[in-house]
Amino acid sequence: MMREKILELKNLKKHYPVLGGILRRQVNSVKALDGIDLDLYRGECLGLVGESGCGKTTTGKAVIRLHDPTSGEINFYHKGSDVPVDIARMGRGEMKKRDIRRKLQMVFQDPTTSMNPRMLVKNIIAEPIRECEKLGSRELDERVKSLLRLVGLDDHHLLRYPHEFSGGQRQRLAIARAVATNPEFIVLDEPTSALDVSVQAQILNLLKDLQQKLGMTYLFITHHLFVVKYISTRLAVMYLGKVVEISDTGELFSNAMHPYTHALLSAIPDTDVDAEPDRIVLTGDVPSPLDPPAGCRFNPRCPFATDLCRNEEPVLEEVGEGHKVACHRKFELAQLSKR
Numbered sequence: 001m002m003r004e005k006i007l008e009l010k011n012l013k014k015h016y017p018v019l020g021g022i023l024r025r026q027v028n029s030v031k032a033l034d035g036i037d038l039d040l041y042r043g044e045c046l047g048l049v050g051e052s053g054c055g056k057t058t059t060g061k062a063v064i065r066l067h068d069p070t071s072g073e074i075n076f077y078h079k080g081s082d083v084p085v086d087i088a089r090m091g092r093g094e095m096k097k098r099d100i101r102r103k104l105q106m107v108f109q110d111p112t113t114s115m116n117p118r119m120l121v122k123n124i125i126a127e128p129i130r131e132c133e134k135l136g137s138r139e140l141d142e143r144v145k146s147l148l149r150l151v152g153l154d155d156h157h158l159l160r161y162p163h164e165f166s167g168g169q170r171q172r173l174a175i176a177r178a179v180a181t182n183p184e185f186i187v188l189d190e191p192t193s194a195l196d197v198s199v200q201a202q203i204l205n206l207l208k209d210l211q212q213k214l215g216m217t218y219l220f221i222t223h224h225l226f227v228v229k230y231i232s233t234r235l236a237v238m239y240l241g242k243v244v245e246i247s248d249t250g251e252l253f254s255n256a257m258h259p260y261t262h263a264l265l266s267a268i269p270d271t272d273v274d275a276e277p278d279r280i281v282l283t284g285d286v287p288s289p290l291d292p293p294a295g296c297r298f299n300p301r302c303p304f305a306t307d308l309c310r311n312e313e314p315v316l317e318e319v320g321e322g323h324k325v326a327c328h329r330k331f332e333l334a335q336l337s338k339r
């Protein structure tokens with residue numbers, strides 16, 4: 001089956017300025033997202049994992065243009081078109097005019113911060129629809145009701161306020177609002193991390209279900225590899241503003257090649273600890289994205305780093321069908337782990 005692209009990120013960067021001195025001039029920048037190349041295919045769920053601060057949320061916000069990227073391209077392919085438009089620098093008005101705005105949505109970890117506490121559920125969900133369509137009030141009401149049902153809530157929830165809901169229900173509301181405009185692509189930023197385990201599973205099932213019913217593409221951001229193992233078809237691993245490894249989910253779990261991916265995998269709680277004699281344990285914190293280390297960004301924490309790693313930045317290279325790794329020693333290390 002030919003995979004159809006929906007988004008193509010090319011050398012995408014987002015640097016946040018750091019101001020200093022009495023003149024409040026820019027003295028440095030936080031390289032939160034420092035040049036990533038990534039293709040997303042229609043209908044897939046791509047997991048994006050990595051430690052806190054590595055730039056996952058920044059990536060999500062830049063892709064849907066909640067934040068303006070510093071440089072690079074975001075090529076968006078309209079449904080059925082093989083000619084993309086670069087939306088990296090497109091104005092908000094232009095995006096709305098070309099009907100792109102509503103097609104890109106985002107769901108956050110904590111829905112309370114993105115919902116007006118004084119607004120009724122009915123209006124919270126109707127708001128994004130009003131922005132892109134003119135509907136009569138009866139029609140709008142029907143649409144809102146059917147969205148509530150779609151996410152497992154009821155008509156009687158219409159006239160309530162967000163604080164009257166449980167965390168899981170509030171996340172359902174956030175999802176209803178995100179799918180209200182029939183988006184093609186949704187960034188899910190830790191959508192289940194604030195919920196307890198049983199509710200997490202329900203929300204994951206709901207998201208999986210909706211993806212199939214509505215044919216959406218997801219970028220699923222999380223710290224928890226085992227969460228995305230269940231829902232993602234492919235996984236990208238980020239470290240300090242860069243993608244260091246990407247492959248199909250199964251391949252990543254069975255055949256990870258980057259030492260950082262190995263470290264993330266061995267951090268998953270496992271009852272059978274003895275099964276992995278050469279676990280890589282991550283020590284120290286992620287270095288500051290103000291001044292990323294020279295060479296490979298992972299080198300100060302990597303047990304296998306050599307002079308080459310300290311001096312030259314590795315590029316993301318294809319090592320197998322759809323499997324890419326950015327590590328100078330990938331082949332030697334693969335030999336090591338096979339022994």
Ligand SMILES: Nc1ncnc2c1ncn2[C@@H]1O[C@H](COP(=O)(O)OP(=O)(O)OP(=O)(O)O)[C@@H](O)[C@H]1O
Nearest residue numbers: 016030032051052053054055056057058059223289
């Ligand atoms: N608005 C901002 N202004 C300045 N720096 C920012 C801003 N937003 C994020 N950063 C910095 O950019 C880096 C990446 O942040 P980001 O939120 O993308 O990480 P993350 O991978 O989503 O982390 P977490 O898992 O904790 O959510 C961090 O060093 C963060 O401090």
Ligand SMILES: [Mg+2]
Nearest residue numbers: 056057058189
């Ligand atoms: Mg984040």
